[in-house]
Amino acid sequence: MKDGPDIARIGGLIGDPARANILSALMSGKALTATELAVEAGITGQTASSHLKKLMEGGLLTQAKQGRHRYFTLAGPEVGTTLEALMGLAANKGHLRTRTGPRDPAMRTARVCYDHLAGDMAVRIYDSLETRGFLTTSSDAGGIALTETGEAFLATIGVDLLPLKAARRPMCRPCLDWSERRNHLAGAVGAALLSRFQQNKWLRREPDSRVVHISQKGDAELKALFPI
Structure with a gap:
């Protein structure tokens, strides 16, 4: 080329x-x-x-x-998104490291992908937002955007969109999840959601790891907020 x-x-x-x-x-x-x-x-x-x-x-x-x-x-977040996509491609093509350990199932359930949530729960959140009409395709850099009902929904759970809209970063971006091989939500909204879930103490970061532990209350709250 x-x-x-x-x-x-x-x-x-x-x-x-x-x-x-x-x-x-x-x-x-x-x-x-x-x-x-x-x-x-x-x-x-x-x-x-x-x-x-x-x-x-x-x-x-x-x-x-x-x-x-x-x-x-x-x-920047685009570097993290690219790396996650490469991990998904490697997993899809069978290029996996042979060393496994007890953290592997936890990594697949929930983990941090640079500054947003990834794993099974993150894919559930993306699917729920999409099927309920809270996300739509867009010509913006991220390729997707919140609908008016999506913005209203996020406001009900305490996500302030005004500073996110003022920033240069794309609001929403699909990020290919390497373990689920489906999209989770990146961009400013994805980062804001992770921050909000941590503030609510629904999630707990494992020290020196990407692994995120979801509390029993957090699991119930997230599944109620993001039904499939």
Whole structure:
């Protein structure tokens, strides 16, 4: 491909196993130090610094300095959405890591995908919003949008849409869920919903993990709010 976006460069950056592990670790949405990312990738600190430099130059990571430490995060929600879609493609084609563990079922039930909810419950929420006419197709960057009834519904559960509309980020975006292989909701609304569920204490983040635990009350409330 002579003209157009250079997907080969992006593919090369993501395709290295160590860099893939670094990017996957940052899918939790948390900022991590180079030392922490070296541990996640199973590499030395010096090697991690080299990989981090390449990822930053490629526009996939950003860093912030605090005291003597540098903290790294994904460069934006579009990076997280792309990584989740690649995970879904890999799972669909049978390219799975052989190591499994007790966290795997929990990851499939509910997890953080950068800054929004993913997993079985997130897919349920997306399906419920769509089948009830709260989402519609759109020519905007996200490809989908809230209907008037959708906006009214979110207001009833305490989601303030005014600051979200003022931001440059797409309000709604479908994100292919790697475990369910169907869409969950990303974008500003997806992030706002995760934040609201946490405020209500329906969800609890597992420390140093993407896993999200849904309380018994939260499970009942979410299923009532988002029926299928």
